[in-house]
Amino acid sequence: MGDLYQRFPVTVAKGEGARVWDEDGKEYIDCMGGYGVALAGHRNPRVVQAIKAQLDRIITVHGSLYNKTRAEFLDRLTGAAPPGLTRVHLNNSGAESVEAAIKFAKRHTGKSGMVAMRGSYHGKTAGALSVTFNPKYKKGFGPMLEGASFSPFGDIDALRDSTGDDTALVIMEPIQGESGIRVAPPGFLQDARRLCDERGIVLIFDEIQCGLGRTGKMWAAEHWETIPDIMCLAKGIAGGIPMGATLTKPEIMASIKKGDHSSTFGGSPLACAAGSAVLQSLSEDGLVSNAETVGSRLHRGLQELQEKHRVISEVRGMGLMAGVELRCGVKDVILEGIKRGVLLLYSGSNILRLLPPLTISEDDIERVLETIDAVLNSVGRDK
Known part of the structure; x- marks a missing residue:
């Protein structure tokens, strides 16, 4: 595959629902979702x-x-x-x-x-x-x-x-x-x-x-x-x-x-x-209604993070399709998220994109929000 893809330091070995594991057994909440392909969850x-x-x-x-x-x-x-x-x-x-x-x-x-x-x-x-x-x-x-x-x-x-x-x-x-x-x-x-x-x-x-x-x-x-x-x-x-x-x-x-x-x-x-x-x-299996319910919590939480972190300039989207525009590049945010067990996606150089499987739980969304909060405290404090 050469240099045709932007690569991140995770070798994914297994997946289930909204989670994946690397070859060392480390677990991640997957908000990348294969760019939206894992819609119905990994190994549905x-x-x-x-x-x-x-x-x-x-x-x-x-x-x-x-x-x-x-x-x-x-x-x-x-x-x-x-x-x-x-x-x-x-x-x-x-x-x-x-x-x-x-x-x-x-x-x-x-x-x-x-x-x-x-x-x-x-x-x-x-x-x-x-x-x-x-x-x-x-x-x-x-x-x-x-x-x-x-x-x-x-x-x-x-x-x-x-x-x-x-x-x-x-x-x-x-x-x-x-x-x-x-x-x-x-x-x-x-x-x-x-x-x-x-x-x-x-x-x-x-x-x-x-x-x-x-x-x-x-x-x-x-x-x-x-x-x-x-x-x-x-x-x-x-x-x-x-x-x-x-x-x-x-x-x-x-x-x-x-x-x-x-x-x-x-x-x-x-x-x-x-x-x-x-x-x-x-x-x-209620995936569409879950996208509405859990998606509402996701967007509400992201808007709360926007009020807390000036590095966030705008939150956009519907359901389990969210974009978080930052006043800084997203690469360090994504890499820090990986360290903390959350896979995030990008859209351009300064926008975080979240496309988790529609099977994701509200508890997992809470952890994702907590992780983004911690990551922005870590890498975004000076932006």
Whole structure:
């Protein structure tokens, strides 16, 4: 893997629920959560059982053949999806989910213009990168796809000015993850929905990080009672097995002909078995309501820490998706957290990001808050 990743001094050997252990047996509360992949908890019992059972039957079945495990997963997914999103393309990652969404929107509209948000992050493959805002990810990889532009997140007047006759799609995260857990302001998603309807533009919500119960509702856009034309999913959807999904309204998928877009590994029975187990766990094990309840305690505690530590400039997020903007770099904070048994994530150079499994307990959240408090006392006192 070379130097492609920012590495921290922990060698993880085992995990369970919201905890992991290193090779020496030291225990950590995991607020990194595999960048949100450990949504249903490490070694979720339902997921483990489903994977083991599927391994005894068959691992891979191409999409050109039918498979009962895949059909059962699709029934569960469309049953849980926002109303109207009844067609699904199964793929293998968030970036692939976005790539499919871009192609589907262009084919459906016959247009090519793309409008994304400033601060957006949609992946690092060529198409997804074209609608990702941060220039540092694009340097040396151009040219990007033609027709992409960026509008300020939350500014409906600017979005109106950014769209035109050739705009095929508007893509946004209801809560931006990579740019620091930035929540859409009140009314913005509803206004964007109306604008897209007026102009015949496909509205795409990227819920790869903020969906599947993370914010205390099954879908982040539910907080604004807004339904997109296409929704992109991935990360924790299959409990750690690679999977992405692009959900669309029927009329959009009807524009795609056989052979236009496919995936060799997409919809494998192994991933689908795990995906069904995750959806079952979310609905039957109280994970979404836990994200709401425990998430409320997390945000309340972080706001109390903001009042105590001037190094904290802002706290943002919903549910178990939190960003803590600091007036200093986060590297020393993360390293000190590791020493004290808590794995924290970053977003840029000065924002702590917390994406713990939805199984995390309130007691663990209390320990996380106590640890952040102690860490800021240690490394942030002079900031």
